[in-house]
Amino acid sequence: MRFETLRMQIEDFQSSSTIKVKDAGNETRIRILKKILKLFGDVPDCRVQGRTVYPLGEVILMLFLATLAGSESCLSTQDFWMSNAKLYRRLFGKETIPSHDTFRRVLSIIRAEELNALLVSVLHNSDTAIRKALKLPTPPKRIVSVDGKQLRGTGRKAETGQEIKDLQVLNIYEQDTETCLFSEAIESKTNEIPHAQKLLARMNLKDTVVTFDAMHMQTRTIGIIAESKGDYIGGLKGNQGKAAEFARTLFTEENKQKLKGIDGCYHMTSEISHNQLEQRSFYLYPLTQSEKKGLFSEWKKVFSVVCMAKTMRHNITGKETEEIRYYLTSLKDIGDAAHCIRSHWMIENSLHWNLDTTFREDDMALSDRNAALNQSILNKACLSLYKKMSDLMGGTQKISKKRLRKIFGWNFNDAMSQALTLMDPATFAKSVEIIPRKTT
Template identity: 30%
Template sequence: MADPRRVDLDEIVLHFHELEDPRSSINLQHPLTSVIAIALMAILAGAAGPTAIARWAVMKEAFLVRVLDLPNGIPRKDVFRRVLMALKPDAFQSCFAGWLRSLRATAEAETGIEQPVLAVDGKTARRSHDRKNGLGALHSVSVWASEYGLSLGQVACAEKSNEITAIPELLRQVDIEGAIITIDAMGTQKAIAERIVEGKADYVLALKGNQGTMHQVVINHILEQWEDDFAGVDAGRHQTVESGHGRRETRTYIQLPVPQDLPGLRSWNGLKSIGIAVSESVRDGKETDEVRYYISSLTVDVQRFARAVRSHWGIENGCHWSLDVTYREDESRIREKCLRENMAWLNRLSLSLLKQHPGRESVAMKRRSCGWSEEFLLQVIVGSTN
């Protein structure tokens, strides 16, 4: 009788079958799909590189030979390293597309959110540089579906480049139709706004001084309307108050139609509204405040605007923080270009899987549990708690 755990895992491994094997066919001993599946499971269990992946696999040999196709036993460390070095990062990510679509559909059904906020932001793996060989630290831009807890794509910024060139490529890789795309001020570019609209999505883009005249005009217009409490415009206002751990924070969101005299209005595809988010915080008697300005393709619906602004920070709190603290990604010394990009993607994919698990434990505790319990590991990777 077939092991039901193997049957479940076989459904996941199917996603890798179309990935072209970059290895020579001479003396090929280990199926590519099994090598990738082991790498992903080991990272879920706490591994951070090829050596740790191989070590985990040896310790779990009895389990792995039951659930995977391993005709020649457990691969050695060099096998994992060569495979993850040879796989082109864009091809490697694309083989997970079907799996991600399935996870996204499940998350949409469970949350009831049909217009998700997809936050786009960059992150640097600070110790991944190799100055001796002229390799800078890995800086990648990723898409994080904040309300779903899903990483949908990642693109590494080219050497001597920046996020402005990486973001359009990333948006082409990810299905953004029907979503709200949020990006920090660096990504507030006409070409990026156009790409979002072409992808049948909406945008909420932050404004800072890099937009020069436009930034100041938006500030002036909002302050002018504020003087008579927005009596002359069809503005929306929303406020939230949160308290806890000795801190009280009030957030005020205001959204209004874009002024028709905004500089270069017609060159911003789909631009319909502008907005402001004011955060006032009191902690231990000390008051701080922060003001952010935005442009958006959304019509005036302030609660939807507020949700987009607030959800954007999910990529910092729900993704980047976990990668730094739980995965210790900032401390990684992997310096080979493709290897570090593929490991970064596996980190994000495994984090997404951990967040889909319904248990209320922290990500760190779930990851430890994957290392302790084969049953829990399979629950996470196949999406079942039965």
């Protein structure tokens, strides 16, 4: 498959081999931590020099490790290091542990884009190390999804009872490595559009399909993707009145039956999920030259309109529900289009849902909006590491992210050893052991 993700490749690899990662040992753990600490030192410190006790990079590493171990507040970060005083002294060479106010102040002053870029770089190094050790190819095409998330609980003004709107965060999520490439604060849901355009314009989108909901179906957004030699597939709803109406009138039952008989214009999937049978029928209509030059003349690189007809039948009650969605895309293959449509929901199910259930972001007790954004960035980096650990070390029995987070809290040193091994390519290459499965 052209869109085969790292997780899919690891699952396929584990069908014939068992992956074991040796314990890094105390000395290796400290060496990797100090190596990561050096990277964190690259984050600019805007505090008054000469009046700080704790270097910025050290505080960031403290926050990152505490988040890995289950910390959900600055107070619990302080508690974590008080419970791990021996590691603290050995790693940072200090006796006094920062207060929760120090952690909160640091979170509020870090530039979010710099912290995110640093963590993404570390995570991508681990992806490269995994592929190299297991001899897995880089997929020829990747999927990047754009969507926003509301941080409930942030709608408070510091030191007052005044209520303000919850912080909205725009995320750009890479499906292959399950890493959030960008996280940017926005004031309202509608402000997603210009922020997404700015971020997409900074990216190299060659051999990339960008997926998004109907809000981002804008001619300028499409133009940015096309100019970067990328592809796209996005929802068509009422905000694109004429194009959406064209799709609704196009996909009649008669026309859908005709498309079924045309090679490359029909694709169907079925699965049992949430105790119901879900069947999806995808229809692709290639636009004619006159349609491209007419109604769709402003949409660069446009090729087709896609209809997804979804039928759900509950296994117990027998209740049936139907759903129809329309999409505009530059893709020419119905199988690719169907895969990208399904994959787009990963940003909601795999990223946003896990942030709410595993990290309890809706209960985040940070009224400072920059601090809340930076804590969310730390959460996403930790989630990405959990996923890699689950894929590699869970074998055929996957370990849930929520369970992994508890394991970190209960047995931090051993769990941290595995996480650190993933974060250092040289150590991972030496520590990974591949054992072929016996065939019967």
